[in-house]
Amino acid sequence: MYKIWLIIKREYLVRVRKKSFMVMTILGPLLMAALLIVPVYLTEESKEERLIAVNHQEDFTLEDTEFLHFTSIPELEANELVKNYSNSSYYALLYIEGEEFTLYSNQQISLSVSETIERQIENIIEINNLKAAGIDPQLIESASSSIKIQTKIISEDGNATNSHSEASMGIGFIAGILIYMFIFMYGTMVMRGVIEEKTSRIVEVIISSVKPFQLMMGKILGVALVGLTQFVLWILLTIIISTVAELAFLDDGSMANEVANTNQSVILAQLADITGGINLTQIFLLFIFYFLAGYLMYSSLFAAVGSAVDAEADTQQFILPITIPLILSFVLIQPIMDNPDGALAFWMSIIPFTSPVIMMVRLPFGVASWEILLSMGVLVSTFIATTWLAGRIYRTGILMYGKKASYKELWKWLKY
Amino acid sequence: MEENFLIVKDVIKQYGDYTALKKANISVPKGSIYGLLGPNGAGKTTLMRIINQITAPDSGEVYFDGELLQKHHISDIGYMPEERGLYKKMKVGEQALYLAQLKGMPYTEALEKLKYWFEKLDILSWWNKKVEELSKGMAQKIQFVVTVIHEPKLLIFDEPFSGFDPINAAIIRNEILELSKKGTTIIFSTHRMESVEEICDHIALINKSETILEGTIDEIKKQFTEDNYELTLKNTQLESNEFYEVLSNEENTFHIKLKEEYTIQQALGFIIKNYEIISFKKEIPSMEDIFIKAVNNV
Numbered sequence: 023m024y025k026i027w028l029i030i031k032r033e034y035l036v037r038v039r040k041k042s043f044m045v046m047t048i049l050g051p052l053l054m055a056a057l058l059i060v061p062v063y064l065t066e067e068s069k070e071e072r073l074i075a076v077n078h079q080e081d082f083t084l085e086d087t088e089f090l091h092f093t094s095i096p097e098l099e100a101n102e103l104v105k106n107y108s109n110s111s112y113y114a115l116l117y118i119e120g121e122e123f124t125l126y127s128n129q130q131i132s133l134s135v136s137e138t139i140e141r142q143i144e145n146i147i148e149i150n151n152l153k154a155a156g157i158d159p160q161l162i163e164s165a166s167s168s169i170k171i172q173t174k175i176i177s178e179d180g181n182a183t184n185s186h187s188e189a190s191m192g193i194g195f196i197a198g199i200l201i202y203m204f205i206f207m208y209g210t211m212v213m214r215g216v217i218e219e220k221t222s223r224i225v226e227v228i229i230s231s232v233k234p235f236q237l238m239m240g241k242i243l244g245v246a247l248v249g250l251t252q253f254v255l256w257i258l259l260t261i262i263i264s265t266v267a268e269l270a271f272l273d274d275g276s277m278a279n280e281v282a283n284t285n286q287s288v289i290l291a292q293l294a295d296i297t298g299g300i301n302l303t304q305i306f307l308l309f310i311f312y313f314l315a316g317y318l319m320y321s322s323l324f325a326a327v328g329s330a331v332d333a334e335a336d337t338q339q340f341i342l343p344i345t346i347p348l349i350l351s352f353v354l355i356q357p358i359m360d361n362p363d364g365a366l367a368f369w370m371s372i373i374p375f376t377s378p379v380i381m382m383v384r385l386p387f388g389v390a391s392w393e394i395l396l397s398m399g400v401l402v403s404t405f406i407a408t409t410w411l412a413g414r415i416y417r418t419g420i421l422m423y424g425k426k427a428s429y430k431e432l433w434k435w436l437k438y
Numbered sequence: 439m440e441e442n443f444l445i446v447k448d449v450i451k452q453y454g455d456y457t458a459l460k461k462a463n464i465s466v467p468k469g470s471i472y473g474l475l476g477p478n479g480a481g482k483t484t485l486m487r488i489i490n491q492i493t494a495p496d497s498g499e500v501y502f503d504g505e506l507l508q509k510h511h512i513s514d515i516g517y518m519p520e521e522r523g524l525y526k527k528m529k530v531g532e533q534a535l536y537l538a539q540l541k542g543m544p545y546t547e548a549l550e551k552l553k554y555w556f557e558k559l560d561i562l563s564w565w566n567k568k569v570e571e572l573s574k575g576m577a578q579k580i581q582f583v584v585t586v587i588h589e590p591k592l593l594i595f596d597e598p599f600s601g602f603d604p605i606n607a608a609i610i611r612n613e614i615l616e617l618s619k620k621g622t623t624i625i626f627s628t629h630r631m632e633s634v635e636e637i638c639d640h641i642a643l644i645n646k647s648e649t650i651l652e653g654t655i656d657e658i659k660k661q662f663t664e665d666n667y668e669l670t671l672k673n674t675q676l677e678s679n680e681f682y683e684v685l686s687n688e689e690n691t692f693h694i695k696l697k698e699e700y701t702i703q704q705a706l707g708f709i710i711k712n713y714e715i716i717s718f719k720k721e722i723p724s725m726e727d728i729f730i731k732a733v734n735n736v
């Protein structure tokens with residue numbers, strides 16, 4: 023047991039100390055934080071106050087919005103501006119000629135500005151058209167309505183809770199993708215480690231001290247810890263970076279701060295409401311379970327592949343059948359989210375080679391306990407079986423040098 | 439009878455249809471330097487892997503220091519396989535510590551012993567270098583240190599001198615002889631005969647998955663020595679006669695084979711009477727001759 027611990031420690035430290043690990047650990051959250059911050063930054067940018075000049079103001083009375091102000095200018099001045107815009111104090115010029123509307127500016131006009139103006143003009147034309155047809159626009163307004171359907175789940179004990187498919191989809195999608203990514207990244211990391219030991223010829227030195235199975239399991243567990251470390255660091259760093267960045271962006275002016283505070287509390291309230299019907303603790307715990315069990319199952323297969331080849335270039339023929347179910351489950355995430363209780367979803371969340379990804383996708387939509395237990399049981403027994411099988415291939419494979427293994431050969435190794 | 443440290447008895451190992459060891463029998467006396475000889479593919483590596491418990495035999499027994507070979511004996515064996523190497527990206531010292539601990543040494547003891555060996559072989563300055571920065575010969579030295587670091591009772595070297603330049607090979611050979619003097623039993627596997635004659639006192643010859651020859655070098659040589667003599671004369675002519683047969687000659691040196699019904703005294707008497715002798719000696723076969731002869735005869 024002590025020796026396996028030594029192996030785990032080495033495998034872990036060697037990888038965590040690598041520059042590529044540091045880079046990935048820092049880049050990951052930066053990308054995630056960017057995804058969170060960029061939208062905030064973009065809305066922030068449009069809050070700048072802008073003055074827009076309009077000709078023909080008498081026909082189209084555009085209303086000032088919070089950030090857009092309109093001012094009417096004489097036709098002559100407008101024509102002059104179109105020819106020579108530089109030095110103008112206006113953000114843009116809205117030039118109206120009959121049914122044609124053009125925005126002139128000396129800079130790129132933001133999409134939100136042109137959309138706001140478009141909407142206002144459309145409204146005005148609509149009202150004018152209604153009036154021309156003898157219909158009172160007020161009548162139309164009072165007749166139109168806007169509703170929002172609430173979806174609720176009635177649980178076995180009769181309690182109804184809000185269900186939110188958008189949030190479920192989001193959480194399921196992210197969890198599924200993460201599991202897929204982790205299994206792939208760390209599975210191939212195990213495989214590369216095995217190949218490295220084989221090509222550097224250290225493997226026979228080591229297995230004269232420990233059993234091949236111990237070496238394989240030590241590597242698999244060490245890499246699993248690397249994965250968990252990276253995952254935890256990502257979450258921590260993402261939280262830190264996005265908090266710091268948000269504070270930095272929203273700190274200019276107490277007004278903005280107030281806005282931010284109210285925004286945040288609103289968002290938090292919404293978040294609590296949105297996720298009300300989803301058992302986050304259960305999802306988190308099952309995420310860890312499916313990540314570990316799925317990884318253990320796949321990485322032992324990856325280790326067996328690594329032991330059978332002499333160079334990474336030779337892995338293709340063995341890698342393909344392993345990755346097909348993984349890629350399949352990735353591709354099927356979308357259809358399964360559309361119908362999370364269908365037969366396809368059910369079977370793919372029971373079959374162990376697809377269940378780690380698919381079950382995570384289904385979970386936020388609510389899955390019966392017996393299905394979860396069945397899926398977990400099948401996965402655990404499969405991972406025990408694959409580890410045993412992989413161990414048998416591995417212990418023969420690592421001692422075979424310069425021989426290109428075939429499937430027939432692997433089958434023979436199993437029986438040695 | 440000397441005490442045997444390691445006994446391999448009727449060991450059989452098959453890989454599918456392929457028989458790696460048909461009937462391997464060796465007895466390695468305590469404190470001896472034991473040469474395991476045989477052509478490529480004879481089963482030497484398989485036998486060494488069985489002794490190291492890397493693979494298990496299909497049948498047969500291995501006795502280690504009087505006991506049936508068990509898991510805990512691993513820490514009493516040092517094995518330098520033919521296919522050997524180190525983690526290229528790992529630092530020398532850290533790696534040596536890791537391998538020593540895998541053999542069951544506590545950290546502080548491993549560190550102490552490693553410093554001793556590194557100093558002895560004058561490689562202490564490599565401690566913080568990565569293995570990929572070292573030459574092949576340098577890496578081999580480290581490989582040697584990690585093989586012997588836990589002071590095993592049995593050392594097994596598979597082609598130990600491949601990869602060494604002559605100077606370093608001499609250093610390593612001296613270290614091995616020193617370990618032998620301290621009482622370590624040493625098994626050597628090689629097909630380089632000159633190194634066998636130089637340092638081994640016992641040998642076993644394995645061919646086609648079977649032990650075909652075993653014993654001390656002297657015994658085996660005696661067994662293979664025939665009544666052949668090398669004779670240098672002033673004359674350049676020597677004919678076969680009733681006492682001997684001339685096998686070959688270069689200039690005035692002749693190789694003769696004594697005929698069975700006569701003794702060497704009788705033959706020499708005849709030669710002295712008729713020729714002038716410059717030198718005369720009995721021909722003792724080299725290990726290489728024995729090796730080739732034994733392999734071809736069976």
